[in-house]
Amino acid sequence: MVAVKTKxxxxxxxxxxxxxxxxxxxxxxxxxxxxMTLTIRDFRQVAVYPKGMIVGTIAQILVMPLIAFILATLxxxxxxxxxxxxxxxxxxxxxxxxxxxxxxRGNIALSIVLTVSASLITILTLPLFxxxxxxxxxxxxxxxxxxxxxTVGMLIGIVLFPVAIGMVVRTRKxxxxxxxxxxxxxxxxxxxxxxxxxxxxxxRDQIWELLKQAGPATILLNLAGIGLGLAAGRVAGLTQxxxxxxxxxxxxxxxxxxxxxxxxxxxxxxxxxPAAVYGVLMFPIGFVLAMYGRSIIPISTVQSxx
Numbered sequence: 464m465v466a467v468k469t470k471x472x473x474x475x476x477x478x479x480x481x482x483x484x485x486x487x488x489x490x491x492x493x494x495x496x497x498x499m500t501l502t503i504r505d506f507r508q509v510a511v512y513p514k515g516m517i518v519g520t521i522a523q524i525l526v527m528p529l530i531a532f533i534l535a536t537l538x539x540x541x542x543x544x545x546x547x548x549x550x551x552x553x554x555x556x557x558x559x560x561x562x563x564x565x566x567x568r569g570n571i572a573l574s575i576v577l578t579v580s581a582s583l584i585t586i587l588t589l590p591l592f593x594x595x596x597x598x599x600x601x602x603x604x605x606x607x608x609x610x611x612x613x614t615v616g617m618l619i620g621i622v623l624f625p626v627a628i629g630m631v632v633r634t635r636k637x638x639x640x641x642x643x644x645x646x647x648x649x650x651x652x653x654x655x656x657x658x659x660x661x662x663x664x665x666x667r668d669q670i671w672e673l674l675k676q677a678g679p680a681t682i683l684l685n686l687a688g689i690g691l692g693l694a695a696g697r698v699a700g701l702t703q704x705x706x707x708x709x710x711x712x713x714x715x716x717x718x719x720x721x722x723x724x725x726x727x728x729x730x731x732x733x734x735x736x737p738a739a740v741y742g743v744l745m746f747p748i749g750f751v752l753a754m755y756g757r758s759i760i761p762i763s764t765v766q767s768x769x
Contacts, residue, residue, distance in 0.1 A: 489650075490558045490559070490562070490621060491621060491625050492625075492650070493558075493562055493647060493650065494558060494561065494621065494622060494625035494626050494629070495625040495626070495628050495629040495632070496629060496643050496646070496647030496650070497561055497562070497565055497571055497575075497625075497626060497629060497647065498625060498626035498627060498628060498629020498630045498631075498632070498633070499629040499630070499632055499633045499639075499640035499643050499647070500565070500571060500629075500633075500640070500647075501571060501572055501575075501626065501629070501630055501633070502630065502633065502634075503630070505570075505571070505572035506572050506576065508572070509570075509572050509573050509576050514699055514700070514701060515570065515573045515577075515696070515699075515701050515705040515708065515709060516573065516576055516577060516580065518695050518696065518699045518701065518709060519573070519577045519581075519692070519708070519709040519712055519713070520577065520580055520581055520584070522691055522692065522695055522709065522713055523555060523556070523577065523581045523712060523713055524553075524581060524584050524585070524588050526691060527552045527553065527684075527688055527691075527713060528549055528552045528553045528588075528592045530552060530684065530687050530688070530691070531548045531549045531551075531552030531553070531684055532549060532596070532599075534548065534680050534683055534684055534687070535548050535549065535600070535680065538679060538680050538683075540677070540680050541676075541733075542600040542601045543600075543601070543731060543733035543734050543736075544676060544677050544680065544733065544734075544736060544737060545596065545600045546593070546596045546597055546600055546601065546731075546734050547677070547721070547725055547731075547733070547734040547735060547736055547737035547738060548677070548680050548681070548684060548737045549592055549593070549595075549596035550589070550592070550593055550596070550721045550724055550725060550734065550737070550738065551681070551684070551716055551718065551721040551737050551738045551741045552592075552684055552688075552716075553585065553588060553589045553592040553593070554585065554589065554716045554717050554718070554720045554721045554738075555577075555578060555581035555582045555584075555585045555712075555716070555717055555720070556574070556577065556578050556581065556711070556712040556713075556715055556716060556717060557578065557582075557715070557716070557717030557719070557720075558578070558621050558622055559715055559717075560574060560578060560711050560712050560714075560715035560716075560717075561574050561575055561578060561622070563711045563715050563749045563752070563753055564707065564708050564711045564712075565647065566750075566753040566756075566757070567707050567711060567752055567753040567754075567755070567756025567757060567760075568704065568707070568756050568757055568760040568762070569704050569705070569706075569707030569708040569710075569711060569756055569760075570702070570704040570705045570707070570708040571708070573704075573705055573708040573709070574708040574711065574712060575622060575626060577708065577709070577712045578622060578712065579622060579623070581712070582717070583615070585720070589720070589724065593724060593729075674740065676736055676740075677736045677737045677740045677741075678740060678744070680737065681737050681740045681741040681744055682744055682748075684741070685714050685741065685744060685745055685748055686714075686748070688710070688713035688714040689710045689711075689713060689714040689748070689752060690710075691710075691713055692706065692707075692709040692710025692711070692712065692713040692714065693706050693707075693709075693710045695709065696709050696710070703756075703759060703760055704760060707752075707756045707760070710752065711749065711752060714745060714748065714749060714752065715745050715749050716741060716742075716745060718738045718739075718741060718742035718745075721735075721737075721738035721741075722735055722738050722739070722742075725738060
């Protein structure tokens with residue numbers, strides 16, 4: 464998600480209070496609702512049959528940054544844009560990806576496990592790929608360290624804790640949980656729609672310049688991630704719901720981390736452009752993927768799994 468101040472070459476784009484304050488609250492509520500669709504059995508199945516977790520984690524941590532290097536080279540993007548593209552590719556999914564998996568009727572338990580595992584591994588791999596990109600494209604290196612405890616705290620506070628609350632509600636009040644499922648999907652769709660409008664409005668003055676500089680590379684990176692997830696799922700013999708979860712996790716990134724690295728740690732507005740553009744474009748593409756998922760996976764299949 465893009466929920467922080469985004470500097471661009473054309474100025475500074477401030478996130479509105481609606482995004483900076485309202486979005487975390489909305490996502491917390493949505494994650495409680497997502498928890499109401501889950502049982503311990505769902506997570507046990509991910510642990511017993513870990514193929515989806517293994518495929519998704521390897522694709523997220525290793526393959527996506529490699530794709531970014533290839534795209535940056537083939538498209539001959541400027542060095543700063545190339546570094547920024549590698550950084551956003553190396554970022555994990557976030558709570559927004561969990562919501563898109565819910566909307567697409569994918570495997571939510573797998574999505575949450577992938578979000579948590581990739582986020583923790585990224586603490587080590589993101590600085591590594593960032594330094595490789597800096598050295599390869601700009602001939603420099605930076606000693607980048609991501610905040611370990613802040614990342615762990617974010618995962619617990621915005622992902623694991625609200626999901627646990629929702630699962631408790633499902634156990635004690637199953638009727639309430641069943642009624643909440645449809646409401647959560649509708650509320651989540653509204654939140655994402657509002658977020659898209661807010662993001663586009665925030666970069667309205669620079670949007671064409673941003674798209675010109677990083678649009679083709681970020682769109683191709685996003686589509687490559689989604690295609691990789693669906694293809695890898697089929698090759699690995701994953702179910703449609705598992706493949707959708709992997710595809711969404713690879714396509715919907717936690718852009719906030721990329722912006723923190725480029726703006727705060729590297730202090731480069733140019734490097735932040737791919738993250739800013741990706742953060743806007745991934746939402747409409749994610750909606751298309753969600754509609755695709757809902758067209759191939761009947762609601763009865765999801766209900767029978769829960």
